Amino acid sequence: MSLFEQFLWVIFPYLCVATFVVGHIFRYRYDQFNWTAKSSEFIEKKRLMLGSMLFHIGIIPVIMGHVAGLGIPKEWMTAIGVSEHLYHIGAMYGGGLFGVITFAGMLILTMRRLTMKNVRRLSSASDMIVNGLLLFIVFMGMFSTLVTNNVQPDFDYRETISIWFRNLLIFRPEASYMAEVPISFQIHILAGFLIFALWPFTRLVHVWSVPLNYARRSYILYRKNRSHTAGR
Structure with missing residues (x-):
């Protein structure tokens, strides 16, 4: 493969992940006061609530589908009774929905x-x-699932992209697995890694600010000052 392809499928993913990790550490240590998302709810609430609700309802199953598709080998799925046809239906209709x-x-x-x-x-x-x-990434993911998979039905990302991804995780990258991957999948993957590189420097960091400490806090009680009110 060419040096450019090696960069795209080996160097670039590791560079994005390294930026994600180091960027979060740097921002947490030196920019904690801006570790939040500016709320615009007081300006407009209806569309914010609708869009946020739909996004979060959809993104969690989408992430779980990516984890299953990329992280679980095809042979393991078959061993537990998930056939190629059944998996395809779930990916197409469930993932598409x-x-x-x-x-x-x-x-x-x-x-x-x-x-x-x-x-x-x-x-x-x-x-x-x-x-x-984010809008572009989701669009390319939908296009790859609903269009590319139908135009190129012989392509199986679990035999190419999934193996390439798992090899990255064990530090044995092999760019050749991405050689025959359709361009829509390639764009979706590269844009996905890019968002990880940008993550620490944007409002996306507020995802990690889950206020778990509020569950352990004691209630704040407000009492009237009876002596003060009685003297009026």
């Missing part, structure tokens, strides 16, 4: 940010980039 839900939510959130003047004023350049890139 939740992909559409995710895309609809992301589209609403992106259009809200672009078309509402006050929300747009509150948005930074990185907010626009993240919204646009």
Whole structure:
């Protein structure tokens, strides 16, 4: 393979992951005050709630599908009774459904940010980039699943992309597995790694700020000052 292909399928993924890890450490140590997402709920609430709800309903099954498809070998699926046909149906219809839900939510959130003047004023350049890139990633994922898989039915990403990905995890990268992968899948993968590289430097870091400590906090009790009120 060419040096450019080696860069795309070996160097670039590791570079993005390294940036993801080091960037989070750096930002947590030196920029904790901005480790949050600016809320625009007070400006407009209806579209924010709808888009956010659809996005989160869709993205969790989508992530789980990616974990299963990329992380679990094809032979293991067959061993537990998940045939090629059954897996294909789940990926096409289940993945397609939740992909559409995710895309609809992301589209609403992106259009809200672009078309509402006050929300747009509150948005930074990185907010626009993240919204646009996430929308593009979801779109390319849907296109790959619903279009490319039908146009090229002989292509099986579990025999190419999945093996390439698992080899990356064990530090035995083999770029040749990506040689015959359709361009839509390639773009989807590269854009996915790019969002990981940008993650520490955008509002996406608020994903890790789960307020678990609130569950352990004691209730705050408010009492009237009876002596003060009685003297009035």
